[in-house]
Amino acid sequence: MPLTMYWAEHAWLGAHVEPGVLIEVRDGLITAVRAGDGPPPSGAEVLRGLTLPGLANAHSHAFHRALRGTVQVGAGTFWTWREVMYQVASRLTPDSYHALARAVYAEMALAGVTAVGEFHYLHHGPDGTPYAEPNAMGEALIAAAADAGIRITLLDTAYLHGGLSRAGYQPLTGPQLRFGDGTADRWHERWSRLKGREHARIGAAIHSVRAFSDTDGYERFAQYTEGVPVHIHLSEQPAENEACAAVHGCTPTELLARSGFWKPTVTAVHATHLTDGDIGVLGGAGAGICMCPTTERDLADGIGPALALQRAGCPLSLGSDSHAVIDLLEEARALELDERLRTRTRGHWTAAALLRAAAEDGHASLGWxxxxxxxxxxxxxxxxxxxxxxxxxxxxxxxxxETAVFAATAADVRETVVGGRRVVRAGEHTLVPDVPGALAAAIAALRE
Structure with missing residues (x-):
C-alpha cells in the first residue's frame, strides 16, 4: 500500500510534547515518527492541535448507552439502577443491538477512542433460548465496531448465576436468563466458536463472583482462556464482599486467588472496596485494574484505591462502563481528581501517567x-x-x-485515525454521517 503522511502540529510522544511531528504510515502501521520536522510537507494530511495515541475504552457495556438520562431521575442505588438496566437488556435483538452499538462506537470514535473492550454478556434470546447462530449478539458487536471504524476486544462473559447472597448462589431469572450458558463448559463451547478479525480480538470475562462460583471451576476457566485478556467485575459493591464473606469466608479477591486466577493478563474492573490484603494480592500478581470513575460516582459506588493499587504493581486502565458520558479525557482527569477528594492532596499522577492509562496500558489490557x-x-x-x-x-x-487531560473534553476531539484511515475528520465521523441521529433512532427503537 502507498505511504500516507500525517503532519501533527503538536504531538505527545510519551514524555513530552513536540511541535511539527511527521507520522508516516503504511499498511496500517506507523513506519516513522520525526519530530521538529518543520512545516507540513507537500501531500501530508494536516492534524491541527495536539495529536495523542488513540485512546482505549477498556470497559464498555454498549447497551447501557440507552440508559443515559433515564436513570438520572430520582434517587436509588446500584441495585435499583440494575433493574432498569435489565429492562433495556430484555428488548434487544441482534439487529437492534448492532444498530445501537454501531452508533455507540461511532460516538467513541468522536471522543478519540480507537479500541473498545466490550464486556459482553447479552448472549441469548429473551427466554434464554440460544439463537440459531449461538454468537449472534457477539457477532453483532464485532460488526458494529467495524462499521464504526474502531477496534474491539470482545470480552465474552461467563454469567452462570443470578446473584450471591448469604443464602448462597441464586438462579438466573427474568431478563438474566439470556445471560447464561448453564455451565462453564457450555460457555466455553460457545466462546470457542468466536474468531478474531483484523479489527477484532477475542477475550473472555467472568461477570463477577456473584455470577460464577468456585464449583463452576475458576481453574478450568483459566485453562480455557490461557493467553487471552480476561476481565472481571471485582468488589464493586460492599454487598458483594459481605455475601462472599458469608458464603466463602473471604473476600472476592481472596476467593479468586485460591485458584491462581490473578495474573498479568487479567484485569479487575472497579476494584472499589478492597482490603489492604486484596491490594497486595492483586499487585503481587501484576493484575491490571480498570477504573471507571464517571460510572463509579454516577452509581454512588465509591472511590477505589487506584493509587495504592498502582503502587502495589497494578497497571491502570480506564473505561466508560455504563456510558453516563463517553469521554476518556474525563475518565483520566477524574482518576486524579477523585484521589484528591479522597486524600485532600494534589498531584498523584502527571498528565503523562494519565495518558498512559488512557492509551498504552488500556490497549495492553485488551490484548493490543x-x-x-x-x-x-x-x-x-x-x-x-x-x-x-x-x-x-x-x-x-x-x-x-496538561491542557488536554485537565481541561479538554470529548467535544474537543477533531481527528481520529485507526489503522491509518481517517475515521473522524474535522469533528465529523466519516463512516456514520449522523451519529446523534443514529443514537436517537437506535434508542427510540427500544422503546417501541
Missing part, C-alpha cells in the same frame, strides 16, 4: 500491546485534540498534554 504509542512499529491509531476551543485556548503548547 502494539497500540497506544506514537512510534515506529505501532498501530497507526491516533487522535487529535483542538488547542483552540474555549476549553483549551491559552496555555503554551508545551503544556498541551
Amino acid at each position: 500491546p502494539e497500540a497506544g504509542r506514537l512510534e515506529a512499529g505501532a498501530l497507526a491509531d491516533f487522535t487529535t485534540v483542538s488547542l483552540t476551543s474555549v476549553r483549551t485556548a491559552g496555555p503554551v503548547p508545551r503544556l498541551a498534554a
Whole structure:
C-alpha cells in the first residue's frame, strides 16, 4: 500500500510534547515518527492541535448507552439502577443491538477512542433460548465496531448465576436468563466458536463472583482462556464482599486467588472496596485494574484505591462502563481528581501517567500491546485534540498534554485515525454521517 503522511502540529510522544511531528504510515502501521520536522510537507494530511495515541475504552457495556438520562431521575442505588438496566437488556435483538452499538462506537470514535473492550454478556434470546447462530449478539458487536471504524476486544462473559447472597448462589431469572450458558463448559463451547478479525480480538470475562462460583471451576476457566485478556467485575459493591464473606469466608479477591486466577493478563474492573490484603494480592500478581470513575460516582459506588493499587504493581486502565458520558479525557482527569477528594492532596499522577492509562496500558489490557504509542512499529491509531476551543485556548503548547487531560473534553476531539484511515475528520465521523441521529433512532427503537 502507498505511504500516507500525517503532519501533527503538536504531538505527545510519551514524555513530552513536540511541535511539527511527521507520522508516516503504511499498511496500517506507523513506519516513522520525526519530530521538529518543520512545516507540513507537500501531500501530508494536516492534524491541527495536539495529536495523542488513540485512546482505549477498556470497559464498555454498549447497551447501557440507552440508559443515559433515564436513570438520572430520582434517587436509588446500584441495585435499583440494575433493574432498569435489565429492562433495556430484555428488548434487544441482534439487529437492534448492532444498530445501537454501531452508533455507540461511532460516538467513541468522536471522543478519540480507537479500541473498545466490550464486556459482553447479552448472549441469548429473551427466554434464554440460544439463537440459531449461538454468537449472534457477539457477532453483532464485532460488526458494529467495524462499521464504526474502531477496534474491539470482545470480552465474552461467563454469567452462570443470578446473584450471591448469604443464602448462597441464586438462579438466573427474568431478563438474566439470556445471560447464561448453564455451565462453564457450555460457555466455553460457545466462546470457542468466536474468531478474531483484523479489527477484532477475542477475550473472555467472568461477570463477577456473584455470577460464577468456585464449583463452576475458576481453574478450568483459566485453562480455557490461557493467553487471552480476561476481565472481571471485582468488589464493586460492599454487598458483594459481605455475601462472599458469608458464603466463602473471604473476600472476592481472596476467593479468586485460591485458584491462581490473578495474573498479568487479567484485569479487575472497579476494584472499589478492597482490603489492604486484596491490594497486595492483586499487585503481587501484576493484575491490571480498570477504573471507571464517571460510572463509579454516577452509581454512588465509591472511590477505589487506584493509587495504592498502582503502587502495589497494578497497571491502570480506564473505561466508560455504563456510558453516563463517553469521554476518556474525563475518565483520566477524574482518576486524579477523585484521589484528591479522597486524600485532600494534589498531584498523584502527571498528565503523562494519565495518558498512559488512557492509551498504552488500556490497549495492553485488551490484548493490543502494539497500540497506544506514537512510534515506529505501532498501530497507526491516533487522535487529535483542538488547542483552540474555549476549553483549551491559552496555555503554551508545551503544556498541551496538561491542557488536554485537565481541561479538554470529548467535544474537543477533531481527528481520529485507526489503522491509518481517517475515521473522524474535522469533528465529523466519516463512516456514520449522523451519529446523534443514529443514537436517537437506535434508542427510540427500544422503546417501541
